[in-house]
Amino acid sequence: MASQEKISVYNLADLKNTSDDAIPNYLNSLKFRQSHRLTDIRLTLGYGALAIAAACLGWDYKFGFDATKYYTAAAVALYSLLNGALTLWIFYVERGTIYEGTAPSSAGGDTIRISTHTKKNVPEYNVTVEVTGKDGKKKGKVEVTKPFTEWFDATGHFVAAPFQSVLATAVPAVGKADPKRVAGPKEGAAATTTTTYTPEILEALAAGTLGSETSGAEPKSGKKGERRRKA
Amino acid sequence: MLSGMANPRQAAAQLMNFGLIVSTAFMMWKGLSVITDSPSPIVVVLSGSMEPAFQRGDLLFLWNRNIFSETSVGEIVVYNVKDKDIPIVHRVVRKFGTGSKAKLLTKGDNNLSDDTELYARGQDYLVRKDIIGSVVGFIPFVGYVTIMLSEHPWLKPVMLGMMGLVVVLQRE
Numbered sequence: 001m002a003s004q005e006k007i008s009v010y011n012l013a014d015l016k017n018t019s020d021d022a023i024p025n026y027l028n029s030l031k032f033r034q035s036h037r038l039t040d041i042r043l044t045l046g047y048g049a050l051a052i053a054a055a056c057l058g059w060d061y062k063f064g065f066d067a068t069k070y071y072t073a074a075a076v077a078l079y080s081l082l083n084g085a086l087t088l089w090i091f092y093v094e095r096g097t098i099y100e101g102t103a104p105s106s107a108g109g110d111t112i113r114i115s116t117h118t119k120k121n122v123p124e125y126n127v128t129v130e131v132t133g134k135d136g137k138k139k140g141k142v143e144v145t146k147p148f149t150e151w152f153d154a155t156g157h158f159v160a161a162p163f164q165s166v167l168a169t170a171v172p173a174v175g176k177a178d179p180k181r182v183a184g185p186k187e188g189a190a191a192t193t194t195t196t197y198t199p200e201i202l203e204a205l206a207a208g209t210l211g212s213e214t215s216g217a218e219p220k221s222g223k224k225g226e227r228r229r230k231a
Numbered sequence: 232m233l234s235g236m237a238n239p240r241q242a243a244a245q246l247m248n249f250g251l252i253v254s255t256a257f258m259m260w261k262g263l264s265v266i267t268d269s270p271s272p273i274v275v276v277l278s279g280s281m282e283p284a285f286q287r288g289d290l291l292f293l294w295n296r297n298i299f300s301e302t303s304v305g306e307i308v309v310y311n312v313k314d315k316d317i318p319i320v321h322r323v324v325r326k327f328g329t330g331s332k333a334k335l336l337t338k339g340d341n342n343l344s345d346d347t348e349l350y351a352r353g354q355d356y357l358v359r360k361d362i363i364g365s366v367v368g369f370i371p372f373v374g375y376v377t378i379m380l381s382e383h384p385w386l387k388p389v390m391l392g393m394m395g396l397v398v399v400l401q402r403e
Contacts, residue, residue: 039240046247053254056261065270076262083255 007156015148016118018158019125020098023114026164030177032101035111038094045089049082107177109134123148129171144170269295269364274309274318275374280339281307281320288375291320293364301329302359307366308337313351318363321346331359 007014028034056075059068096115103110111132116125124147131139144166151163161181168174168181175182263272276289284307285291293309302308304326309318324345325336334356338345347355380386 036240039244043240043243043247046244046251050247050250050254053258057257060261065264069265069268072261073265076258076265079254079258080262083251086251 007152007158009148009152009154009156012118012121012123015123015152016116016125019148019151019163020116022158022160022163023099023116023167024101026160026167027099027101027112027174030107030174031104032112032177033104034099034101036100038097038100042086042089042094045082045086049079049086052079052082103173103177108173110139110173112171112173127167127170131171131173142170267294267296267364269293271309271318271363274320275377276320277317277378278339280341281322282341284340285320285369286371288372288378290370290374291366292368294367295362295364297359301333302335302362302365308335308362309364309366310337310357310362312349313354313361315351319346319349320366327356333359335359335362 005018007018009015024034052075056072056079059071065072094115096117097113098116099112099114101112103112111134113130113132115128115130118125124145127144127146129142129144131142133139146166150166151159153159164178165181165183168178169183260272264270266272272293272295274291274293276285276287276291279287291309302323304323307320307322309320311318319337321337321339321342323335324338325334327334335358336345336347336356350357380390
């Protein structure tokens with residue numbers, strides 16, 4: 001699992017990849033049923049294109065160019081078609097999706113689709129979760145932006161608990177499956193630093209990160225403190 | 232990067248991405264071949280026999296279709312001699328007859344005599360299908376790398392090593 005290894009905290013790709021790998025691990029441990037549909041279609045398109053190129057290489061090597069040029073022309077056309085379809089698939093259908101799965105029926109049975117991205121030189125994790133109900137109707141979209149510092153310690157170790165808490169708090173479907181990870185919204189805002197905050201500062205902070213905590217966990221209590229991070 | 236290998240789908244995707252880079256390059260080359268109708272649409276000049284037009288190492292772009300006119304005297308063509316796999320770039324200096332049966336004689340601009348001595352035993356002239364394309368464009372000197380690599384084989388591991396070093400030292 002990703003949490004065993006240490007990464008460089010200055011490497012944004014490492015931060016994102018480790019976090020991306022942690023999401024399926026977490027959700028599958030909550031008995032989410034992961035769907036590999038998107039990946040499987042991408043692999044089919046890509047390996048189909050590879051097979052055509054390999055066949056083309058084979059007959060070109062064996063029979064020469066002149067004897068096979070019409071087959072080669074057809075192969076080139078088909079290859080561009082498949083490759084184009086693959087590109088469109090990645091940009092318009094997958095859109096950075098790293099997880100697709102269905103919550104256990106005890107937690108509502110919603111289907112969630114998680115895509116993530118990072119912006120260049122900004123150490124923040126942008127997570128978009130699209131939720132679809134059991135009846136196939138879209139239930140909404142949750143967008144969360146959190147700094148990686150919340151779940152990576154200074155030496156680059158991944159810390160699972162705060163990361164899982166972010167997901168469980170932001171996404172009701174996950175929260176229902178893992179209620180003990182759901183935190184009050186103010187707690188999440190305070191967890192990044194070690195100083196104590198007055199309610200005014202917390203309000204200001206909440207306003208500053210507006211939109212990052214759209215829905216999800218009901219604020220159970222206003223109490224703060226209780227760091228999830230081990231010092 | 233190696234952590235992804237634990238997941239078969241991720242490993243398959245990484246292998247696929249690598250394969251697609253290689254195969255896209257290959258299919259672009261084949262696409263160019265199909266468009267120009269030439270088995271080798273880009274060649275590197277290996278000798279100085281066409282100086283001052285082309286020097287060793289020049290990169291030539293070929294076109295092998297006769298849409299508007301036949302291959303005629305004065306054109307610089309690339310041909311393969313029977314049973315020899317080295318393409319030769321020379322100019323057509325004589326042509327007898329028309330169509331696919333036309334007999335063509337070639338000569339290097341910088342050579343004293345015509346190419347009859349270069350042709351295969353018993354071959355006194357070229358026909359259209361011996362030609363793999365007429366030169367339609369060139370970039371000076373950029374093909375010299377391939378000449379260096381074939382003439383100094385020890386450069387190959389050196390170059391691979393340097394590329395590897397760059398990859399190791401410069402991570403994204």
